[in-house]
Amino acid sequence: MVENNNIKISPKFTQKDWTDLDLSKNCMVNWNKAIEIFEDRINGRYLKQIEALDKNEDLKIRTFSGFAIMSIACLLIETLEQFWNGNFTTVKIKNNKKENCFINFFYKNNKKHISNDALAFHSFFQKSNELKKFFDTPEKSNVFYSKIRCGLLHQGQTKGKSLIHIKKGEPVLKWIDDNNFEEGLIIQRRLFMIEIIKIYEDYLKDLRKPNNLNFRRKTLAKKMKYIVDQK
Numbered sequence: 001m002v003e004n005n006n007i008k009i010s011p012k013f014t015q016k017d018w019t020d021l022d023l024s025k026n027c028m029v030n031w032n033k034a035i036e037i038f039e040d041r042i043n044g045r046y047l048k049q050i051e052a053l054d055k056n057e058d059l060k061i062r063t064f065s066g067f068a069i070m071s072i073a074c075l076l077i078e079t080l081e082q083f084w085n086g087n088f089t090t091v092k093i094k095n096n097k098k099e100n101c102f103i104n105f106f107y108k109n110n111k112k113h114i115s116n117d118a119l120a121f122h123s124f125f126q127k128s129n130e131l132k133k134f135f136d137t138p139e140k141s142n143v144f145y146s147k148i149r150c151g152l153l154h155q156g157q158t159k160g161k162s163l164i165h166i167k168k169g170e171p172v173l174k175w176i177d178d179n180n181f182e183e184g185l186i187i188q189r190r191l192f193m194i195e196i197i198k199i200y201e202d203y204l205k206d207l208r209k210p211n212n213l214n215f216r217r218k219t220l221a222k223k224m225k226y227i228v229d230q231k
Contacts, residue, residue, distance in 0.1 A: 010041035018228050023221050026213040035207050038220055046076040066164035066189055074149040081124045084203055086222040090120045114138050118145035128195045134173045140181055147184045160184030
C-alpha cells in the first residue's frame with residue numbers, strides 16, 4: 001500500500017514534496033520549488049500528453065487527434081483559470097453552494113442563460129490578446145463552451161457545424177457563419193494551443209515576480225493546498 005504522503009501529484013513530485021515546503025514567508029527558494037511542482041503537474045498531466053498526440057510518429061494518430069487534444073485543452077483551460085483565481089472549482093463555491101449559478105443575457109425576445117462555467121472560459125480568453133479579440137463577448141465564449149467543451153466532454157463530438165483542424169494558412173479561430181454565431185466555430189488547434197501556452201507562461205511570470213507573495217498565496221498555494229488535501 002502506498003502511504004498518503006507518497007501519492008504522486010505530478011510526474012516528479014509527491015504530496016509530501018509539497019507539504020514539506022514552508023510557504024509562510026517570501027522565501028523564493030521554497031516558492032521556486034512550489035512553482036517547479038506546479039509546472040511539473042501542468043506539463044505532465046496536460047502539455048506533454050498533447051505533445052505526445054500532436055507529434056506522434058504515426059501520421060493517422062497525429063492527424064486525427066483533434067478531439068483528444070481539444071478535450072485536454074479544455075481541461076487545461078479550466079485548471080489554469082482555477083489556479084489564476086485561487087478557486088477550488090471552475091464555478092465559485094460559497095457556503096457549499098454554487099454562487100450566482102446563471103447570468104441572464106437577452107437577445108431580442110429570447111432569454112439566453114450563460115452559466116458561470118462558460119463565463120470562466122470567457123475570463124480565461126480575455127488573458128490572450130488574440131483570443132479576446134475573437135471572444136469579445138460572453139455570448140461568443142458561450143458558443144465555445146457549449147459547442148466545443150461540452151460537446152467533446154459530454155457527447156464525444158463537437159456540436160453544431162463546429163470543426164477542429166490543423167490546416168496551414170488559416171486563422172486561429174473563425175465563425176462558421178459571421179451572422180449566426182450559434183452555427184459554431186472553426187479552430188486551428190495548433191495555433192489555439194499556442195495561445196493557451198502564452199497564458200500559462202504569463203501566469204508563471206507573475207508567480208516568479210519577487211514581490212508577488214500575496215498573489216502566490218492566493219492563487220498557487222491556495223489551489224495546490226486544496227489538491228493535496230484531497231489525497
